[in-house]
Amino acid sequence: MEMSRLPVSASQRAKLISAGYTSLSSLSSVSPFDLARDLKISDNEAHEILKVASHSSRLGSSDGSHAIVHGAQTAWDMLHEEELLARITTSCADLDNILGGGINCKEVTEIGGVPGIGKTQLGIQLAVNVQIPVNYGGLGGKAIYIDTEGSFMVERALQVAKACLEDILEYNGSVRKKFQVCEVKMQPEDFLENMFYFRICSYSEQIAVINYLEKFISENKDVKAVIIDSVTFHFRQDFEDMALRTRLLSGMALKLMKLAKKFSLAVVILNQVTTKYSEGSFHLNLALGDSWSHACTNRVILYWNGNERYAYIDKSPSLRSASAPVFCDRERDPEFSFKLVNESK
Amino acid sequence: MKPENLLQQPLSTQKCTVGCPLLDSFLGGGIPCNSVTELVSESGCGKTQLCLQLLLSAQLPVSLGGLAASSLFIHSEFPFPSRRLQQLSHSFRSSHPNLFGSNDPCDRIFVHAVHSADQLLDILHRIDPLLADTQNQLPIKLIVIDSIAALFRSEFDNTPSDLKRRSSLFFKISGKLKSQAKRFGLAVVVTNQVVDLVVSPDGMNGLKVGNLSCLYSSGRRVCPALGISWANCVNSRLFLSRNEEIVGEETGLVDVGSGDLICKSTVEIPLEANKGAQKGAPKQRPGATQRLKQSTKEKHGAA
Numbered sequence: 095m096e097m098s099r100l101p102v103s104a105s106q107r108a109k110l111i112s113a114g115y116t117s118l119s120s121l122s123s124v125s126p127f128d129l130a131r132d133l134k135i136s137d138n139e140a141h142e143i144l145k146v147a148s149h150s151s152r153l154g155s156s157d158g159s160h161a162i163v164h165g166a167q168t169a170w171d172m173l174h175e176e177e178l179l180a181r182i183t184t185s186c187a188d189l190d191n192i193l194g195g196g197i198n199c200k201e202v203t204e205i206g207g208v209p210g211i212g213k214t215q216l217g218i219q220l221a222v223n224v225q226i227p228v229n230y231g232g233l234g235g236k237a238i239y240i241d242t243e244g245s246f247m248v249e250r251a252l253q254v255a256k257a258c259l260e261d262i263l264e265y266n267g268s269v270r271k272k273f274q275v276c277e278v279k280m281q282p283e284d285f286l287e288n289m290f291y292f293r294i295c296s297y298s299e300q301i302a303v304i305n306y307l308e309k310f311i312s313e314n315k316d317v318k319a320v321i322i323d324s325v326t327f328h329f330r331q332d333f334e335d336m337a338l339r340t341r342l343l344s345g346m347a348l349k350l351m352k353l354a355k356k357f358s359l360a361v362v363i364l365n366q367v368t369t370k371y372s373e374g375s376f377h378l379n380l381a382l383g384d385s386w387s388h389a390c391t392n393r394v395i396l397y398w399n400g401n402e403r404y405a406y407i408d409k410s411p412s413l414r415s416a417s418a419p420v421f422c423d424r425e426r427d428p429e430f431s432f433k434l435v436n437e438s439k
Numbered sequence: 440m441k442p443e444n445l446l447q448q449p450l451s452t453q454k455c456t457v458g459c460p461l462l463d464s465f466l467g468g469g470i471p472c473n474s475v476t477e478l479v480s481e482s483g484c485g486k487t488q489l490c491l492q493l494l495l496s497a498q499l500p501v502s503l504g505g506l507a508a509s510s511l512f513i514h515s516e517f518p519f520p521s522r523r524l525q526q527l528s529h530s531f532r533s534s535h536p537n538l539f540g541s542n543d544p545c546d547r548i549f550v551h552a553v554h555s556a557d558q559l560l561d562i563l564h565r566i567d568p569l570l571a572d573t574q575n576q577l578p579i580k581l582i583v584i585d586s587i588a589a590l591f592r593s594e595f596d597n598t599p600s601d602l603k604r605r606s607s608l609f610f611k612i613s614g615k616l617k618s619q620a621k622r623f624g625l626a627v628v629v630t631n632q633v634v635d636l637v638v639s640p641d642g643m644n645g646l647k648v649g650n651l652s653c654l655y656s657s658g659r660r661v662c663p664a665l666g667i668s669w670a671n672c673v674n675s676r677l678f679l680s681r682n683e684e685i686v687g688e689e690t691g692l693v694d695v696g697s698g699d700l701i702c703k704s705t706v707e708i709p710l711e712a713n714k715g716a717q718k719g720a721p722k723q724r725p726g727a728t729q730r731l732k733q734s735t736k737e738k739h740g741a742a
Contacts, residue, residue, distance in 0.1 A: 209670035238442070244474045244617045245674045249451045249467070283446055290442035295618035306440050327671070331610035366671045371599060378667075 100150060102143055109133045110143070121147040123168070176200075180233050182224045182319060182360055184216065185258070188418035189405050193394070199233075199318065199360045202350050202389070206365035206380040207396030211403060212420070213364045214245045215254075216396075217323045220362055222251065222258045222285050224319040230262050235318025235359070236288040238310070240303055242327045246291065255285035290317070297328035297342070304346050311357050320353065324364040326381045340385050347389030363390060396420065455581060455626045456504030458492040469496075469504060471675070472580070473620050475613060475627045477587075479663040480679035481656045486630045487516075489679075490583045491524050493628060494548045495531045497581040499538070506626065508580030509547040511569075513562065515589040519550055547577055556590045556608050563615045570623045581626045582616070588632040588664045606668040613672030629673070633661040656680035 097107060097116055113132045115121055121129075121144060130140035167175075181196030190196050197203050197220060207213055221239050226232025239246060259282055290310075294300045311317045325346075333339045354361045370379040380387070380395065387393070393409035399419075406417040454468030463469050470476050470493065478486050494512055499505025512519075528544045553559045570579055591608075595601045620627045633656060655661070663670065663678070670676070 208667065209673075210676070243674065244621060247452055247471070247474075248445055248448065251445070252450060283450075286445040286450075289445055291445050292440075292442055293621055295621060296614070303440060310442075327610070328614065330668075330671075331607060331614050367667065369667060 100147060102146055106133075106135070106139075106143060109135065118147055118150070179358065180228075180231070182220055182233060183226075183231075184420075185219050185223060185261075186420050189420045192405065192407055192413065192416040192418045193392075194413050197319075197360045197362060198392070200354050200358050201391040202347070202354055202361040202363065203392040203394065204363045204365055204380070204390035205394045205396065206367055208367050208378070208398070211396045211398070213396065214243075214323055215250075217321045217362065217364055218246065218251050218254050219258075220319060220360075221289050221321050222254045224360070225285055225288050226258065226262060227280070230265055233318045234316075236290065236314065236316050237319045237321060238290045238292070238307065238317055240292045240294060240300070240320070240322045242294045242300060242322070243324055244293065246293075246323065248286070251286060251289065252282055255282040258285070290314070294328070297332070300325075300328055301342060301346060304349055307353055308349070308356075311353065311359070315357070317357065317359060319360045319362065320350070321362045322350075322364065324366055326364075326366045329382060330366075336383075340383070343382060343386055344389060347386070351389075351391075453501075453506065453624065453626075454504070455493065455506045456496050456499065457489060458496040463504065466677075470581075470626045470628055472506070472624050472626045474674035475616050475620060475629065475672070476675040476677060477663075477673040478628060478630045478677050478679065479633060480630075481633045481661065481681070484656070484679040484681050486679065487520060487585055488523070490585050490628060490630065491520065491527050493581065493583060494524070495528060495544050497626070498544055498547050498577065499535070503535075506580040507577065509549065509577045510581035510583065511549045511551070511566065511579050513551050513553055513559065513582065513584045515553050515559070515584075516586055517552070519552070524548070549579070553590065555594060556605075556612065559584070559590060560608065560612055560615065563612065563619070567619070570619060570625070578623075580624065581628070582619075584627075584629040586630040586632060587612075587669075588630070591665055591669075592632070609665070609669050609672050613669075617674075631669075632664045634664045636660045636662045 097111055097118065100107065100110075100118065102110075110121075110133065115124075115129075115132075124132075124144070126137055126141040126144055129135075129144065130137045133140065179199045181190075181194070181198055183196040184190055184193065205213055205216060217239070221237035224233050224235050224237050226234070228234040259280060262280070292303050294303060307320065311320075325343075329339055329343065350361045350363070353359065366381045367378050368381040370377050380393070387409070390409070391411065392407070392413070395406045395408045397404055397406060403420050404417050405420045407413050407415050451468070452474075453472040454463075454466070454470060455472070456463050456469040457466070478489060480486050490512070494510045496504070497506045497508050497510045500507050524545060531544055532539050551562060553562060572578060591605060595605045616627050616629075619625055657680075661680075663676065
């Protein structure tokens with residue numbers, strides 16, 4: 095859009111053009127302060143001009159040329175924003191390390207692995223850890239736990255909550271001088287209260303819940319993590335039409351990404367593995383097929399390495415592929431807060 | 440659609456005692472309700488025995504660790520061990536004389552035979568009204584399927600289409616069982632067989648299911664039958680194994696690998712179940728006592 099069509103006074107327009115601002119898009123990235131300096135006008139006046147410019151660019155966006163897309167952000171701003179976002183710790187130092195500090199908000203993270211490797215444990219742990227108060231390096235948020243398999247057990251969640259609370263108190267003890275004011279008044283039961291638990295018994299229920307989440311989260315804005323354990327189970331039965339399954343799944347993935355972005359929360363999807371037959375041999379693969387692998391921002395695979403559990407970053411736009419041992423024994427790793435309940439003989 | 444308040448339900452899941460205090464304490468009280476528990480072992484380790492015992496102990500009042508409920512036994516292995524059940528019910532009755540009076544505990548056990556996986560699925564769909572029946576003095580709270588492996592190990596070929604049909608049936612059956620378990624608060628127990636593991640130890644990393652370093656039974660390395668798809672279908676897995684070592688007293692050894700974590704526990708339990716069950720242990724040498732090694736892997740870590 096040409097500067098001549100901008101509804102500002104003639105003198106302002108002349109100043110703009112003579113200072114080199116000949117098109118609307120040239121105003122899109124300038125700050126009011128810079129504009130005021132360039133045009134030798136007051137900050138307020140510059141601010142007004144920019145407001146008018148952004149307004150008319152939105153109106154003119156239909157003609158397509160040089161439009162400033164509403165809601166667009168510069169990569170610089172995004173970087174700043176990302177640095178401000180806290181991450182949800184996995185309570186395992188090595189895993190946090192390869193994840194760059196923990197599970198990122200605004201992203202969809204998929205965690206897959208064989209049965210019994212600890213997916214549900216990790217899910218419960220994250221649902222608890224997201225509630226660690228801000229003063230202790232957490233997010234102080236709430237969690238939504240969508241259980242499709244029935245593996246979530248209240249007593250286990252309570253144990254994890256207790257262990258997490260102990261860690262908070264320990265931390266509190268070590269930095270007491272710094273944070274004398276904030277005493278922990280949380281109870282393990284509070285962690286459970288801040289976990290919204292949905293038990294899902296069919297794929298249609300699963301889709302319904304995910305459609306409902308947007309409304310639910312806009313009423314409960316402090317939700318900072320959505321955990322789906324597992325996305326797979328109901329989609330591995332009853333599907334004759336695989337194309338339909340792919341459509342449903344990608345629709346669901348889109349909704350989850352939108353949620354993550356809009357409410358800046360972490361979406362964690364747990365997935366099962368399956369054996370894939372190709373070229374005469376069987377391989378282990380995450381379930382739901384190739385098209386699903388596009389659905390998540392990050393992909394972490396848990397696997398056995400001898401008798402130890404390892405995690406491997408399979409896909410991530412920002413992290414390098416790496417693997418690290420997880421759920422390591424407490425003796426070996428004092429920072430490990432996955433409290434083991436029944437370790438002794 | 441509303442989230443459940445986790446604090447409104449009791450803070451621990453209801454459990455059904457298996458009738459053995461030590462095993463109970465490792466399972467955190469017994470077999471949990473609202474989920475599917477799998478019992479895996481080679482033949483002759485006492486799966487059916489444990490199942491029959493469960494059918495009886497489910498009738499105990501909640502104060503004694505039972506579910507105060509009837510139970511449904513679906514069997515695919517023949518014949519139904521009715522004589523053994525009679526014996527057990529007799530001793531069960533004499534150990535709880537005031538509970539049953541003139542009632543026979545066997546009256547509260549429903550038994551159904553199945554011959555194929557499709558038939559099992561069909562039955563599961565038809566028992567909804569039976570489970571929902573609240574008029575019944577003792578509603579059904581326990582379903583035992585003995586065994587799931589027998590249904591799947593014969594009928595299906597090793598072709599891609601059959602394998603696909605098989606795993607789709609796994610998920611249908613388990614989906615139905617889980618939704619019933621949730622809806623009616625049932626404890627569901629399925630039994631499974633084992634297969635010998637023929638892969639070299641270092642080549643099986645990816646395929647290793649469960650958190651025990653290796654499962655041995657009768658000195659052979661084994662793993663649960665039905666593969667990885669079925670392993671996705673159960674919530675907890677309990678591994679029983681036998682170990683033909685001769686020890687001084689009659690004890691069983693239970694290995695509990697608990698909670699998807701790396702905790703392993705071993706406990707020696709006197710196997711009461713073994714008393715009078717000598718014919719169930721054909722390999723036993725005369726005069727020698729038998730040591731049973733039972734390993735459990737529980738996915739929840741509630742233990």
